[in-house]
Amino acid sequence: MVYFDASSAMPTRPEVIDEIVQYMRDDFGNPASIHGWGSAPKRGMERAREEIGKLINAMPEEIIFTSGATESINLALRGSLPHTEKGRMKVATSAVDHRSVRAIASALANSGYEVIDLEVDIYGVIDVEKADRVIGDDTALISIPYASPEVGSIQPYKELAELARRSGSLLHMDLTMAAFQEPIDVARMGIDLATLSSNDLLGPKGVGALYVRRGVKMTPVLRGGGHERGLRSGSENVAGIVGMGAAARICRERMGGVRKHLLGLRDRLSRGLLQIEGSHLNGHPTHRLPNNFNIRFDYIEGESMLMLLDMNGIGVGTGSACSSKNLEASHTLLSMGLPHEKAHGSMQITLNPLNTEEEVDHLIDVMPGIVSDLRAMSPLYNKEEGA
Amino acid sequence: MDRLEYNDMVLEHFKNPRNAGTLEEADAIGQVGNPVCGDMMEISINVKDDRIEDIRFRTFGCASAIATTSMLTEVVKGMRLEDAEKVTWDDVMKSLGGLPKIKVHCSLLAVDGLKAALYYYYKKVGVDRPDLKPKDEDEDHHHDVEVNIQDSPLV
Numbered sequence: 001m002v003y004f005d006a007s008s009a010m011p012t013r014p015e016v017i018d019e020i021v022q023y024m025r026d027d028f029g030n031p032a033s034i035h036g037w038g039s040a041p042k043r044g045m046e047r048a049r050e051e052i053g054k055l056i057n058a059m060p061e062e063i064i065f066t067s068g069a070t071e072s073i074n075l076a077l078r079g080s081l082p083h084t085e086k087g088r089m090k091v092a093t094s095a096v097d098h099r100s101v102r103a104i105a106s107a108l109a110n111s112g113y114e115v116i117d118l119e120v121d122i123y124g125v126i127d128v129e130k131a132d133r134v135i136g137d138d139t140a141l142i143s144i145p146y147a148s149p150e151v152g153s154i155q156p157y158k159e160l161a162e163l164a165r166r167s168g169s170l171l172h173m174d175l176t177m178a179a180f181q182e183p184i185d186v187a188r189m190g191i192d193l194a195t196l197s198s199n200d201l202l203g204p205k206g207v208g209a210l211y212v213r214r215g216v217k218m219t220p221v222l223r224g225g226g227h228e229r230g231l232r233s234g235s236e237n238v239a240g241i242v243g244m245g246a247a248a249r250i251c252r253e254r255m256g257g258v259r260k261h262l263l264g265l266r267d268r269l270s271r272g273l274l275q276i277e278g279s280h281l282n283g284h285p286t287h288r289l290p291n292n293f294n295i296r297f298d299y300i301e302g303e304s305m306l307m308l309l310d311m312n313g314i315g316v317g318t319g320s321a322c323s324s325k326n327l328e329a330s331h332t333l334l335s336m337g338l339p340h341e342k343a344h345g346s347m348q349i350t351l352n353p354l355n356t357e358e359e360v361d362h363l364i365d366v367m368p369g370i371v372s373d374l375r376a377m378s379p380l381y382n383k384e385e386g387a
Numbered sequence: 388m389d390r391l392e393y394n395d396m397v398l399e400h401f402k403n404p405r406n407a408g409t410l411e412e413a414d415a416i417g418q419v420g421n422p423v424c425g426d427m428m429e430i431s432i433n434v435k436d437d438r439i440e441d442i443r444f445r446t447f448g449c450a451s452a453i454a455t456t457s458m459l460t461e462v463v464k465g466m467r468l469e470d471a472e473k474v475t476w477d478d479v480m481k482s483l484g485g486l487p488k489i490k491v492h493c494s495l496l497a498v499d500g501l502k503a504a505l506y507y508y509y510k511k512v513g514v515d516r517p518d519l520k521p522k523d524e525d526e527d528h529h530h531d532v533e534v535n536i537q538d539s540p541l542v
């Protein structure tokens with residue numbers, strides 16, 4: 001079985017699972033307790049906070065634990081906007097943003113905010129010049145991903161951070177897919193708020209964190225007992241948090257090796273798959289996340305392709321309309337200027353550090369047959385060829 | 388993507404589609420677009436003695452589109468034209484033992500493709516059948532996609 005869908009879920013590292021189990025079985029107490037059972041969980045949690053801080057060069061007290069990326073993004077946007085200066089009613093997001101950002105943006109649009117859609121180019125990279133024209137002293141917040149989660153293109157975050165600084169707006173960055181494979185320094189990068197997900201660090205699901213730069217004023221979204229400096233109430237998921245911390249530590253320690261491994265696999269994939277006639281890379285050719293390879297095949301549809309791959313024991317993603325819940329093609333691919341039928345034939349491969357060369361070779365072996373079988377059945381194929 | 392709940396018969400038709408491809412010399416070819424997801428379907432027929440003597444299909448669409456059309460071609464092959472035009476998407480879906488709700492529209496595409504082929508066949512032999520005429524592709528775009536969230540102001 002070959003799993004190439006890291007952007008949907010990652011495996012949890014075995015070392016991390018061992019730590020989690022300890023905090024479920026032995027150190028199960030509530031960190032808020034004054035009696036002895038509270039102290040080990042409290043220490044474990046604070047160690048995790050430090051580890052996550054170290055991964056992105058933040059202070060431990062700048063890390064707020066949440067239930068995952070969706071909650072972090074909700075807290076980042078909904079928690080910070082009430083404190084931005086009066087008169088700043090613009091929020092800038094883009095087609096390459098996390099789904100939650102887009103969902104919150106559409107709700108904000110109903111609450112009096114003007115939502116600006118930053119334009120992306122054919123590689124799925126935000127156009128800085130155009131962004132410069134729409135971001136100004138009426139902008140409250142800019143939200144961007146470090147890289148497009150779908151096509152992997154790294155965003156011009158330096159320029160956008162500079163824009164945020166000049167205009168006096170907050171900058172939120174989605175680091176979910178980036179943090180396990182790219183060196184991140186939130187202080188140097190000028191980020192005010194950053195979203196992290198434990199599972200994307202090869203930790204357990206259901207945990208995440210929000211980096212809140214010291215000095216950024218926030219209002220909680222979940223109110224209650226005042227945990228996490230009052231910003232996120234609810235008894236902490238200690239085992240999950242400890243797991244996230246352990247995962248972050250391993251990511252930091254092994255970053256160099258992991259990057260090299262992923263880049264090797266990605267190059268192998270691109271050498272093998274781009275040989276297929278009528279195939280094209282989606283996203284930036286070089287400036288992209290090491291684990292992301294997004295390719296499209298002319299004349300065929302993604303869901304059929306995915307199912308045939310699944311029958312061969314290979315799991316990948318697609319931007320095809322047929323496979324999405326709302327039957328709409330990938331927003332990212334469409335915004336890059338791809339016509340509907342091209343977005344249809346896209347295949348998204350997202351690698352995790354545990355993938356191997358043999359797995360890549362298996363995909364390279366079966367892919368040409370799948371593509372030609374589906375093309376033989378496609379009314380678009382010889383229509384374009386013959387005409 | 389979400390793993391779809393396709394039953395075994397649908398998967399079997401998807402893996403081994405019947406009558407896929409084109410006909411050497413088709414009497415008529417119908418081509419329609421799916422108004423919901425934007426896919427395409429093509430059905431070619433040969434007619435003899437008012438019966439569908441042979442039939443082929445090609446689709447630029449999902450597994451459900453492939454399976455339903457495969458089933459449809461099996462159902463109507465050899466059928467009298469007047470009976471074939473009465474086959475509904477519901478019949479096809481039932482013969483397949485059902486489809487995931489979100490995939491029902493793909494079976495419409497199969498039936499519309501057949502109707503279009505019949506329309507052009509009748510046209511060729513001098514019979515006008517406006518009731519079988521393929522609809523404009525862009526009509527009713529995304530008409531039955533459910534929206535279940537209503538946005539209210541954020542607090």
Ligand code: FES
Pocket residue numbers: 321322323327421424425426447448449450451452490492493
């Ligand atoms: S043909 Fe697109 S969803 Fe079935």
